[in-house]
Amino acid sequence: MGLKNKIMFVVQRPPYKSEDPKLALTHALSSGVTSIHIDEEVVPTVAFIGDGILNCVRDQKSMEAYGIISNERHIKNMLATDTKTLVCKEDIERLGIKEERLIDASDMGADMTIKVVPFNEILKEMEENDHLMFF
Amino acid sequence: MGLKNKIMFVVQRPPYKSEDPKLALTHALSSGVTSIHIDEEVVPTVAFIGDGILNCVRDQKSMEAYGIISNERHIKNMLATDTKTLVCKEDIERLGIKEERLIDASDMGADMTIKVVPFNEILKEMEENDHLMFF
Amino acid sequence: MGMLSIGVFSSLVGSMDLDFAVRLARAAINKGHTVNLWLSGNATALSKDKQKEFKDYSFPDKTLRELIGKGLTVVSCEACNQSRGIQKEDMTEGINRASMDLYLAKAAQSDRVLHIGVE
Amino acid sequence: MGMLSIGVFSSLVGSMDLDFAVRLARAAINKGHTVNLWLSGNATALSKDKQKEFKDYSFPDKTLRELIGKGLTVVSCEACNQSRGIQKEDMTEGINRASMDLYLAKAAQSDRVLHIGVE
């Protein structure tokens, strides 16, 4: 049997209250170095759903306020390393977050952006990935 | 200024998922030994509200299942030491917990029982206590 | 000037409740108030010595040590520490270890009590 | 027989998620499956040596040690430990320390992955 190396990280909790969202991001970011252990790299997909979409709001000033690297910084790193990153359309609409308030990493030269998609498309990703990790 | 030694412990979380409810009970139980530090003992009142009322369901077999002393055991100890213990009527009705399913400590010779009261009475207790601790 | 007791039961990393508690303690002490801090449950992790500073994790340890130098009283739950394998000698200097009756006694002597449960 | 990877991020005491994870690992190992356990975030508290057993607190430590003897692989997040002041020499024998890429690699090799976030 081949590797089950397509892993989907689903972030459902808001930032800065539990460690979960940040750990989702650091785990997803480490996919690139899994090849030291196995034949192929792990291919990550990251999706933000429910109140977890609040991780995607830009201008997080956690460093200035508390001396801690923001989740925004990790999301930008993810985009800069071409990780497929989805955010649930219904949830950003429910919470009234406009698309221009979402993090982008164009200042880091990233081509990848956070893709706003309906929940159904996130469900389809769940079908296509081998393993699921809900944070 | 005199002591503010009437402390109310309000348990709002269900058992066995966070440490909070158990710590509320152990803290309340320790009121009896505060006199080694201050002139008068702390006088505790304990109230269960919201999903926290689920702590009051009897026959908790955590010892048999996981080797851990149950919250029921602590509540019985509280009753046996005459701690005023309230549970919110609206919440036990909402969750469909019948009064006969509530913990009692008559087998330990306790006169005190869990008193089922409307939320308004719990609010009145909050007014009468000096400090509040929500768990 | 008054006395404030803060009890915290939340995790060291991720919840930011301990960052909040320590920042509130600092502001209160700088205004001349007396502050007691009680660490119980998961928050006892803050009493462990040798925490490594990462910019990615909460690190209230540093401010806490400064505040202890300015008179902040910090007491950490003895049983909570023991159950997590934190020995007396593993603890940050200046943090005391006691049981919850001391927290309640301090609360009874305080003008204000802010009790922060799990995150 | 298959391979199961369990990742846990919940607290040692109170949440009972670690009790659950260790019990599930035991049942799987007893049926002949291979099991990997990854501890990260607050769950790294389970990798600390010298936990004291109280009947009032979760104590999966004991079963965990038995399972390590039966072949359970346990890996604990290095940075999570360091940020909490848990040094390599403070850890329970048989628990390894690594970064998350090893968890992901193990997951990719596993038939099943059960990832348990914070409680």
Added chain:
Amino acid sequence: MKLGLFFSDLHGIEDTYDRINSQELGVFLVSNGIYHAVLKENGKPSKILNKKGASFYVLKEDLHTRGFSEGEVDSRVKVISYDDLVDLVMDRYEKLAWI
């Protein structure tokens, strides 16, 4: 897909759950998720149990820990042991999510 969903809370997860569909769906009520199997909030069984085509399981140890017994479990939910759980997870549900 063949999806096993783990529920460990009484409240706060319904929204995600409502939106998840799967060809084959198993719902494991563990920890405080067991309340969905036994409580009738506002007089009604948990809405969780209304999902068509899903199979529902509740973990015996977690039920007992919280003061409930087999006789109180909704008839749509099967009471299982850790051993049963391992078999269901390893044999039947290919993907697992603890939500």
Added chain:
Amino acid sequence: MKLGLFFSDLHGIEDTYDRINSQELGVFLVSNGIYHAVLKENGKPSKILNKKGASFYVLKEDLHTRGFSEGEVDSRVKVISYDDLVDLVMDRYEKLAWI
């Protein structure tokens, strides 16, 4: 009583809050409680802010950490610093509850 309530979550606390009354009530939006000051869920400001006679405060540092600024705060809510918080807690609200 003069009660100061601390909110640190976006969801899950409304039920207790709705039932609490106090002669004088201060609501401190800290941590993830700040979302009540800035979000319009389903197009409406948080119901939390509808309580008559209450004073609302949001902690500046926690607002900024989550990517929001003073200009986005509902007009009923006052933005405060840790220093302000200390004064309010020590001078104005006699009892405090972090719910």
